[in-house]
Amino acid sequence: MAFGFFRKTETADLILHNGHVFTQNPELPWASAVACKGEEILAVGNFDDMEDITGKDTYLIDLDGKYVFPGFIDIHRSPVLKAFEGRYADLSECSSADDVADAVRDWAEENPDSEIVFGYGYRDDLKPEDFRDESDDDSKDNDDEEGAGCSVSAAVLDQACSDRPVLLLCANCIDCWTNSAADRIIIDTAEEEFVNTITVGYVLNLLIPFDFDSVEESVRAEIADLSDKGFTSVLNLQSPDYFESLYQDSIIGLYNEGQLRQRFFGSYFMNRPLLPQGLVHRLMARRTNCLELGGMIHAEMLNLYLDNTAAPVPFSQEALDKILEEVCDKGFGIFLEAIEKEDLIMAYNALEHVRSKGYKNVFVIASDCEASSEDTADLIYWESAFKTWGTNVFSPGSLTGSVSSVEEAIDHLTIDAASVVGMSEKLGTIEPGKLADMAVFDENLFDLSLNLLPRVHTSMTVLAGEVVYDAEAENDMELYNLMASQQL
Numbered sequence: 001m002a003f004g005f006f007r008k009t010e011t012a013d014l015i016l017h018n019g020h021v022f023t024q025n026p027e028l029p030w031a032s033a034v035a036c037k038g039e040e041i042l043a044v045g046n047f048d049d050m051e052d053i054t055g056k057d058t059y060l061i062d063l064d065g066k067y068v069f070p071g072f073i074d075i076h077r078s079p080v081l082k083a084f085e086g087r088y089a090d091l092s093e094c095s096s097a098d099d100v101a102d103a104v105r106d107w108a109e110e111n112p113d114s115e116i117v118f119g120y121g122y123r124d125d126l127k128p129e130d131f132r133d134e135s136d137d138d139s140k141d142n143d144d145e146e147g148a149g150c151s152v153s154a155a156v157l158d159q160a161c162s163d164r165p166v167l168l169l170c171a172n173c174i175d176c177w178t179n180s181a182a183d184r185i186i187i188d189t190a191e192e193e194f195v196n197t198i199t200v201g202y203v204l205n206l207l208i209p210f211d212f213d214s215v216e217e218s219v220r221a222e223i224a225d226l227s228d229k230g231f232t233s234v235l236n237l238q239s240p241d242y243f244e245s246l247y248q249d250s251i252i253g254l255y256n257e258g259q260l261r262q263r264f265f266g267s268y269f270m271n272r273p274l275l276p277q278g279l280v281h282r283l284m285a286r287r288t289n290c291l292e293l294g295g296m297i298h299a300e301m302l303n304l305y306l307d308n309t310a311a312p313v314p315f316s317q318e319a320l321d322k323i324l325e326e327v328c329d330k331g332f333g334i335f336l337e338a339i340e341k342e343d344l345i346m347a348y349n350a351l352e353h354v355r356s357k358g359y360k361n362v363f364v365i366a367s368d369c370e371a372s373s374e375d376t377a378d379l380i381y382w383e384s385a386f387k388t389w390g391t392n393v394f395s396p397g398s399l400t401g402s403v404s405s406v407e408e409a410i411d412h413l414t415i416d417a418a419s420v421v422g423m424s425e426k427l428g429t430i431e432p433g434k435l436a437d438m439a440v441f442d443e444n445l446f447d448l449s450l451n452l453l454p455r456v457h458t459s460m461t462v463l464a465g466e467v468v469y470d471a472e473a474e475n476d477m478e479l480y481n482l483m484a485s486q487q488l
Helices: 047-053 079-084 097-110 136-141 154-160 180-192 200-206 212-228 241-256 276-289 317-329 341-356 406-420 450-455 471-487
Strands: 014-017 020-022 033-037 040-045 059-062 067-070 072-074 117-122 166-170 176-178 231-235 263-270 297-306 333-338 363-366 386-388 438-441 460-463 466-470
Touching: 014 047, 033 047, 040 047, 067 406, 072 406, 079 212, 079 241, 097 117, 097 154, 097 166, 154 166, 154 176, 154 180, 166 180, 166 200, 176 180, 176 200, 180 200, 212 231, 212 241, 212 466, 231 406, 231 438, 231 460, 241 263, 241 297, 263 276, 276 297, 276 317, 297 317, 297 341, 317 333, 317 341, 333 341, 341 363, 386 406, 406 450, 466 471
Parallel strands: 014 059, 020 067, 072 231, 117 166, 231 263, 263 297, 297 333, 333 363, 363 386
Antiparallel strands: 014 033, 033 040, 067 438, 166 176, 438 460, 460 466
């Protein structure tokens, strides 16, 4: 009679062998094989020593001398804004209400087929009242019943585009401008639905400015491009919550279809002081929405953009300390972008505040500035932050001139990036018990010059123990589709 005293050896689902596996584990820097069970790494070492965990159902991949690295993690871009690039009027460079109107007019003329003219990124110190046009005085005298109840911005935007609804979202993500056509839709629908308070969220959900099918195509293309570069995880930064929620809807669809190729680490973008209680409520709601997505989609970080010199509503040290204390109390990580040196010093002081309260949350400070020894002389915890360079959301790659060697670059893309997203215990190295996220390359990346590293293409990526990208198979499929289309 068997009583289960002897546990049967666990067999691997997948084994990559006959290759060069760079583990990022100092105790075993290189190996020739790695075995995966479920979503995790089961064993790392020599294939000859894996006989006991190789079963009849184990999928074996002969690497034929290829090189395996821990899956890269992108922490300096915005895949969300990249996917939406060109789909809206970029208002970030507008310095006046007149500039906003001109940008809307140009985009509307260049995109005549867009049912809704949507723009994003105007500064929140720009007010439609500041717009001045030769027809202003006449328009005031000729207001008719049709314009009753319309927004102040309608007078500006109607002159830029009146044949379609226009909706502009402020860089702070809590204000918007609309034209008369948009206002009429909003007012009529709100009356029908008995809505007493019209919020920006209500307007965005009513005047949906994007075609979901085309957005999903862009998301698929962005994900494919990331896979081709060896990225198995990405941290999204500096995009409004509305854009990220649409992007997330697309990747949830891919997740349900079993076609997701990267882990997605979302962040809530904030560039002005908000009431801590309301902010925490939004963060908690985002976290709840991701709980059942198998650890593939995360919402565990506040992305705070600190630029007090240019901000219409600057942060005080007290307000920043209070916000970060409340956020840390709920277990969220902090990615703080400090633009000027004064912002960097304020960030270090905020770090000092939350650390003195006993919070050990992930705290990242991204800045191109440096603090002097005098600036940090009275600070105890300033070195406990992960310090990295500033973010370029539209950058084609995650590396800049801030790294000086290939070794440093790979460290930044793996173990350092895993710390930034709060997953150092699960990502960044190839070790038993870690998540099986890996990138396979034809060449040894350490043999490349640093300037060539961003241009390298992966042969294969493995996510959670499954091959999610195979360059050879993808090329064969593209060739097949091309030949099929020519025959038609």
